[in-house]
Each structure stands twice: as structure tokens, then as C-alpha cells.
Amino acid sequence: MSQAAALPDFHPLTVIRDWQEGEAFRLGDALTGVAVFGATGSGKTSGAAKHLAIGYLAADFGGLVLCAKKEERRQWVEWAAATDRSEDLVIIDASGDWRFNFLDWEASRAGEGAGLTLNIVALLDEIAGAIAGGAGKAEGGGDNKFFEDALHHMNINLVDLPLFAGLPVSLPLLRSIVNTAPRSPAEALSEAWQQESVCAAMLREAKKVVSEQSTNNLEDYEECRQYWLQEFPALSEKTRSIITLSFSMLVRPFLTRPLRKLFSTDTNITPEDAFKGKIIIIDLPVQEFRLAGRVANLAWKYCFQVAVLRRMQPKGRYLRPVFLWADEAQNFITEFDAEYQAVARSAGGCTVYLTQNRESYRRVLGNNDAVDSLLGNLQAKFFCQNSGDTNEWAAKLFGEHWLKVKTTSFSSNAGSPDGKDSTSSSGGISTSEQRRFLVEPSLFTVLKRGGEIYDFQVEAIVYKGGHIFADGSPFKLLTFNQR
Ligand SMILES: Nc1ncnc2c1ncn2[C@@H]1O[C@H](COP(=O)(O)OP(=O)(O)O)[C@@H](O)[C@H]1O
Numbered sequence: 259m260s261q262a263a264a265l266p267d268f269h270p271l272t273v274i275r276d277w278q279e280g281e282a283f284r285l286g287d288a289l290t291g292v293a294v295f296g297a298t299g300s301g302k303t304s305g306a307a308k309h310l311a312i313g314y315l316a317a318d319f320g321g322l323v324l325c326a327k328k329e330e331r332r333q334w335v336e337w338a339a340a341t342d343r344s345e346d347l348v349i350i351d352a353s354g355d356w357r358f359n360f361l362d363w364e365a366s367r368a369g370e371g372a373g374l375t376l377n378i379v380a381l382l383d384e385i386a387g388a389i390a391g392g393a394g395k396a397e398g399g400g401d402n403k404f405f406e407d408a409l410h411h412m413n414i415n416l417v418d419l420p421l422f423a424g425l426p427v428s429l430p431l432l433r434s435i436v437n438t439a440p441r442s443p444a445e446a447l448s449e450a451w452q453q454e455s456v457c458a459a460m461l462r463e464a465k466k467v468v469s470e471q472s473t474n475n476l477e478d479y480e481e482c483r484q485y486w487l488q489e490f491p492a493l494s495e496k497t498r499s500i501i502t503l504s505f506s507m508l509v510r511p512f513l514t515r516p517l518r519k520l521f522s523t524d525t526n527i528t529p530e531d532a533f534k535g536k537i538i539i540i541d542l543p544v545q546e547f548r549l550a551g552r553v554a555n556l557a558w559k560y561c562f563q564v565a566v567l568r569r570m571q572p573k574g575r576y577l578r579p580v581f582l583w584a585d586e587a588q589n590f591i592t593e594f595d596a597e598y599q600a601v602a603r604s605a606g607g608c609t610v611y612l613t614q615n616r617e618s619y620r621r622v623l624g625n626n627d628a629v630d631s632l633l634g635n636l637q638a639k640f641f642c643q644n645s646g647d648t649n650e651w652a653a654k655l656f657g658e659h660w661l662k663v664k665t666t667s668f669s670s671n672a673g674s675p676d677g678k679d680s681t682s683s684s685g686g687i688s689t690s691e692q693r694r695f696l697v698e699p700s701l702f703t704v705l706k707r708g709g710e711i712y713d714f715q716v717e718a719i720v721y722k723g724g725h726i727f728a729d730g731s732p733f734k735l736l737t738f739n740q741r
Pocket residue numbers: 296297298299300301302303304305707708709710714740741
């Protein structure tokens with residue numbers, strides 16, 4: 259379109275992909291968030307994802323790419339080369355060339371006092387929740403919530419302690435505090451514990467520092483002291499071992515190879531670099547690095563989300579959009595995502611999540627409400643070839659219409675029993691109106707899946723949050739070429 263040339267940088271009407279006949283995927287659509295669905299091998303990655311990624315890169319977006327699979331790095335290197343963005347790639351891998359100490363980053367970001375504890379605890383909660391969530395959040399329910407809350411409560415008191423003592427918060431220090439915290443009320447009173455425990459030493463130092471301050475931190479410090487000397491030792495053995503184990507599972511990956519160098523030393527890359535156009539790839543795929551890979555991706559993801567939400571709208575121009583990209587997104591989703599994407603659009607945040615079906619998200623988030631809330635905030639949807647419930651759900655999303663259905667009927671009566679009346683028959687064509695899906699769920703089962711058999715064509719049905727396309731329907735069939 260000719261108007262495109264006249265648009266200011268990053269204007270919402272900027273065409274990201276031209277779909278012909280006046281239709282397009284625009285920058286404003288990217289801001290509404292994107293969800294892609296399709297069976298394994300349906301062409302999500304080589305069709306829909308590539309189509310959008312090339313568009314986002316060509317339009318100069320910055321971004322963060324979470325990696326589930328090994329080949330994702332190579333893919334992005336290719337896509338960046340194709341759009342002349344190679345210089346903007348920052349590939350975070352096990353080599354440790356790129357490092358991000360998120361605790362230092364958070365500490366240098368936060369303003370005065372209390373915010374810092376809450377932010378660090380939120381990050382720890384987010385990662386702990388995601389680790390636990392993967393292991394069957396769907397069933398757990400009440401019990402899980404109890405342990406999550408108990409861990410959260412410990413984390414608050416844990417992060418507060420070095421802050422009261424005026425020391426930098428670091429994961430090794432936090433771990434030492436937990437490991438040397440008193441395991442019983444008697445131990446908390448014992449001379450040996452007072453002498454040898456890091457936790458005890460921190461409490462003494464914190465008290466000294468807080469007493470010398472003119473601010474009224476003393477009451478807050480007393481809360482913290484009470485937690486470590488009374489509440490924590492009085493926890494049931496089971497509760498205490500679950501929360502300390504959860505904590506140690508959470509921090510251990512950051513303190514051992516390969517993540518230690520990447521997260522617990524210095525910093526030469528931060529989420530804000532994406533705002534200047536960097537494309538940060540977390541090449542620690544879950545497929546290869548397992549828990550460490552997930553933890554690395556989640557830490558980056560959460561810090562990136564927080565950074566996006568803190569972005570300020572500059573006067574008189576548009577923010578550079580930044581994508582948060584996750585293929586096989588079931589590895590990385592959390593409840594925070596819905597909240598994030600709802601607010602992120604005004605901060606230039608564009609989420610793109612790909613997965614097989616709704617069930618993949620339900621397994622992680624545990625219930626339909628959380629999934630609905632996530633998908634409600636990813637308004638643009640691409641449906642590739644698929645089977646199962648997701649097809650019905652998509653069909654409902656597109657809506658129904660009244661269809662005139664003609665039926666032919668023929669009936670005959672074999673006359674009256676007494677034989678006086680002759681046999682009669684009646685027949686006719688009647689028209690009735692029936693409600694039908696605009697797109698029958700079965701249509702999704704036969705979309706083209708790429709590869710040689712389909713001449714490298716991938717089909718997807720796209721929905722743009724209720725946008726009505728030129729032909730009057732709220733969806734459009736697109737064909738992508740894999741080559
Ligand atoms: N660049 C390509 N050229 C040709 N065929 C491809 C290419 N990439 C993937 N394929 C094939 O196309 C199909 C869809 O692949 P893919 O996009 O990876 O699906 P999904 O991401 O949905 O699992 C698979 O059969 C795959 O082997």
C-alpha cells in the first residue's frame with residue numbers, strides 16, 4: 259500500500275506481511291499477541307512461524323527467543339540473515355560469552371527499598387512455580403498452593419535479610435542462609451548454632467545495621483528475625499523439607515555449570531538491549547539442557563517481561579516493538595503471561611506462542627480458566643492442520659451462521675384398516691434453517707502440512723481477534739511456501 263511509505267516508524271498500521279486484496283498482518287496485530295496451533299509436523303514452524311518471524315525481523319523489531327529445540331538457533335540465524343539482521347543477533351549459549359546477572363540487574367534497577375525484595379521474590383516464585391507446574395499442577399490443587407505460599411513466605415524473609423544487613427543479594431548467600439537456618443526451636447537457641455550459622459551471623463549483622471539507621475526498619479527487621487528464629491524452626495518437618503528442597507532445586511542450576519557463568523557473574527547483555535533492536539536467542543534448549551535449559555529460559559523470559567512493562571512511552575513517537583517468541587511454548591508458559599500480554603501491547607510487547615493444542619497449555623496451567631485467559635490475550639490465532647478439541651474450539655471462535663437446508667421428504671400411508679381408503683402418498687421439498695459453523699471442525703484436519711507431498715505448501719486459517727476480512731468472514735485461509 260502506498261500509505262505505508264508515509265507512516266512514521268513503528269506506526270501500528272505498518273504492514274508486517276501483505277496478504278493481498280487489501281488484507282495484511284500489521285504491526286498493530288503483532289501487538290495483540292499471536293497464538294499458533296497445529297499438530298506436530300503440521301507446518302507451524304516452517305509455515306506460520308517463519309512467515310511472521312521474517313516479517314517481524316524485516317520490520318526491525320527487537321526480541322527475545324526462548325528455545326525448546328536445538329535447531330531453533332540455526333533457524334533464527336537463517337531468518338536474520340535473510341532480513342539483514344545478523345548483526346543484531348545475540349546468541350546466549352553455554353559458552354558464557356553473553357552474561358546476565360539478573361540479581362545485580364534488578365538491584366541496580368529498583369528504586370528505594372521494599373520494591374527490590376518484592377521483585378526478586380516474584381522472580382524466584384515465577385521460576386519455582388514453573389518448575390513445580392511442569393510436574394503436575396493439574397492434580398495438586400490445595401496442597402501445592404500451601405507449599406507455594408510457604409516457599410513464597412520464606413523467600414521474602416530470605417531476600418530481606420542481606421538487604422537489612424546492607425549486603426548484595428546473591429544466590430550463594432541466599433543458599434547459605436537457608437542451609438544454616440535452625441531446624442528446631444532448640445537449635446535456634448543453641449550456642450553452637452549461634453556460633454557457626456551464616457543465618458545467625460546475618461541476623462546479627464542486620465540488627466547492627468538497622469539499629470544504626472534513623473529509618474524505622476527495626477520493626478520490619480524484627481518480623482524477619484522472628485521468622486528465622488521462631489516460624490521456620492517450628493514448621494513441620496515435611497513442609498520445611500519441601501520448601502527447602504524446592505528452593506535448592508531453583509537455585510542450584512544457576513550455581514553450577516553451564517548456567518553459573520551466564521547468570522551469576524557479571525553482565526554484558528540485559529533485556530533492555532532488545533529495546534534497541536537486539537534479538538536475544540536463549541540457545542540453551544530444553545531438549546538438550548533439560549531443567550537447566552528451562553530455568554535459563556524462564557529467568558530470561560520473566561526479566562524481559564518485567565523490563566517491557568517498565569518501558570516508558572516516548573513523546574511523539576512509537577516504541578520499537580519487541581517480540582517474546584516461544585515455539586513449543588508449553589515449556590515456558592506461566593500464569594503471569596496473560597497478565598503480561600494484556601498490558602504489554604501498550605509497551606510494544608508482542609508475544610508469539612506456538613503449541614500443538616489447547617491441552618498442551620491445560621496440562622501446564624492446570625485449568626481452562628487460566629488457558630482461556632492466556633489465549634484471550636493472544637488475539638491473533640493461526641490454526642494449522644490439527645485434530646482433536648482445538649478444532650471445535652476454533653470453529654466456535656469463528657462463529658456460526660444460519661444455513662438454508664433443503665430436505666426432500668416422501669411418505670406413504672397404506673390406506674385405512676377397513677380398506678375403504680386407497681393408499682395415499684405425499685412428498686415434497688422443504689427448506690429449513692439450521693445453525694452451522696462457519697468453518698466445520700473437520701476442515702482443520704485436512705489442511706496442507708508442507709513437505710514434498712504437499713509441494714512444500716502449508717495452509718493455516720488465521721483469525722485476527724474478530725477482524726472481518728474482505729469476504730465478510732472473521733477468518734482467512736493462508737498458504738505459506740516452506741521454501
Ligand atoms: N524447509 C523445509 N522444506 C521442506 N520441508 C520442510 C521444511 N521444514 C519442515 N519441513 C517438513 O514440513 C513438515 C512440517 O514441519 P514443521 O514446520 O517443522 O512442523 P511443526 O512445527 O508444526 O511441527 C514436516 O513434515 C517437515 O519435515
